[in-house]
Amino acid sequence: MKITELHVDLLRVPPTIQLQDAIQSITTWEFVLVTLRTDTGVTARGWSYSLGMGGAAVRELIDVYLRPLLIGADPRNAERIWQRCAAELHAVGNAGVSSLAIAAVDIAVWDAVGKSLELPLYRLWGAYQESTPAYASGLNLHLQGDELAEQLTGYLDKGNTAVKVKIGRDDLEEDVERLATARATVGNKVAVFVDANQKWRAGEAIRRVSALERFAPAWIEEPVLAEDLRGNVHVRSALSTPVALGESLFTRMQFADYIHAGAVDIVQADVARVGGFTEWLKIAHLASSFNLQMAPHYMSELSVHLLCAIENAYILEDIEGGTLFELGLATEPVQIVDGRATPSGRPGHGVVFDESAIERHKAAEAFEVIPTRH
Ligand SMILES: [Mg+2]
Numbered sequence: 015m016k017i018t019e020l021h022v023d024l025l026r027v028p029p030t031i032q033l034q035d036a037i038q039s040i041t042t043w044e045f046v047l048v049t050l051r052t053d054t055g056v057t058a059r060g061w062s063y064s065l066g067m068g069g070a071a072v073r074e075l076i077d078v079y080l081r082p083l084l085i086g087a088d089p090r091n092a093e094r095i096w097q098r099c100a101a102e103l104h105a106v107g108n109a110g111v112s113s114l115a116i117a118a119v120d121i122a123v124w125d126a127v128g129k130s131l132e133l134p135l136y137r138l139w140g141a142y143q144e145s146t147p148a149y150a151s152g153l154n155l156h157l158q159g160d161e162l163a164e165q166l167t168g169y170l171d172k173g174n175t176a177v178k179v180k181i182g183r184d185d186l187e188e189d190v191e192r193l194a195t196a197r198a199t200v201g202n203k204v205a206v207f208v209d210a211n212q213k214w215r216a217g218e219a220i221r222r223v224s225a226l227e228r229f230a231p232a233w234i235e236e237p238v239l240a241e242d243l244r245g246n247v248h249v250r251s252a253l254s255t256p257v258a259l260g261e262s263l264f265t266r267m268q269f270a271d272y273i274h275a276g277a278v279d280i281v282q283a284d285v286a287r288v289g290g291f292t293e294w295l296k297i298a299h300l301a302s303s304f305n306l307q308m309a310p311h312y313m314s315e316l317s318v319h320l321l322c323a324i325e326n327a328y329i330l331e332d333i334e335g336g337t338l339f340e341l342g343l344a345t346e347p348v349q350i351v352d353g354r355a356t357p358s359g360r361p362g363h364g365v366v367f368d369e370s371a372i373e374r375h376k377a378a379e380a381f382e383v384i385p386t387r388h
């Protein structure tokens with residue numbers, strides 16, 4: 015099987031609901047979508063995403079620089095393709111736009127392998143389980159009081175047994191009020207995760223989260239700057255709440271450093287940001303050897319396969335307003351019933367795109383960028 019064609023498109027999709035956390039609002043969803051065709055008649059797709067910034071650079075890396083490596087390659091050499099792409103891009107860094115570019119390619123390559131063998135990806139990788147726990151994740155820092163309670167009630171009505179609430183309001187008392195509202199709304203049996211999106215420095219994070227621990231959050235996510243390894247170690251050692259992080263890390267070596275240093279309880283590698291399935295599975299196996307669990311960031315359509323393939327799955331993130339189905343790009347949602355998500359039974363990742371939506375959201379030659387920071 016050889017790759018004969020590669021197309022790459024940048025899609026820019028407006029959010030369907032307001033999405034706000036402690037450091038940013040989502041003004042545009044960007045998806046870099048790779049379509050591969052093979053000499054055996056397989057059409058495969060992979061994608062990565064950005065939160066409104068950088069997608070055009072990722073598209074160009076693939077279209078101009080990775081294309082020559084891919085035409086003629088056999089997708090069944092997924093590991094070799096990944097290493098080759100990483101080696102070629104090393105001089106522009108092995109994280110950020112490089113890993114987002116490699117991810118879109120790697121995901122399409124694995125989709126081609128799954129389709130050629132007529133196997134869903136989780137089955138190809140060993141199928142530890144047929145479904146995985148999932149949680150409803152709200153980018154909801156702008157909601158307070160009754161509005162927050164209403165959102166969380168909606169999540170429970172859909173059968174969710176775990177939810178995420180953003181924290182990091184400037185006034186600590188408002189975060190305390192948020193958690194009080196959340197706990198009063200969902201009761202004591204539903205897990206409440208909290209996410210500060212890197213808002214604080216270590217001392218402040220410890221002070222703030224300590225004030226919330228009486229509401230029994232099930233994890234504190236990104237309490238400090240993701241790059242601050244020592245700060246995360248300090249926070250984790252000072253709190254009784256487990257620390258979740260990893261959505262802002264990009265390589266397996268970074269994860270090795272954080273895990274070995276004792277900076278993390280729950281590993282949140284993002285399949286796009288780490289360069290695709292190939293690197294994500296290595297991170298999951300690394301975490302397994304430290305008896306840690308995976309709770310991947312976003313990308314539920316793909317993460318559901320990963321979580322069903324491994325023995326150390328914790329939970330899938332289902333971001334309200336962030337799924338390909340909600341954004342109109344996919345023809346059906348990930349199946350989530352009573353808080354458990356099931357991968358598509360179709361070969362590969364099984365995501366079916368709406369071709370007319372792809373056409374509609376292709377980025378114009380020049381487009382207006384809306385800043386994400388406030
Ligand atoms: Mg987060």
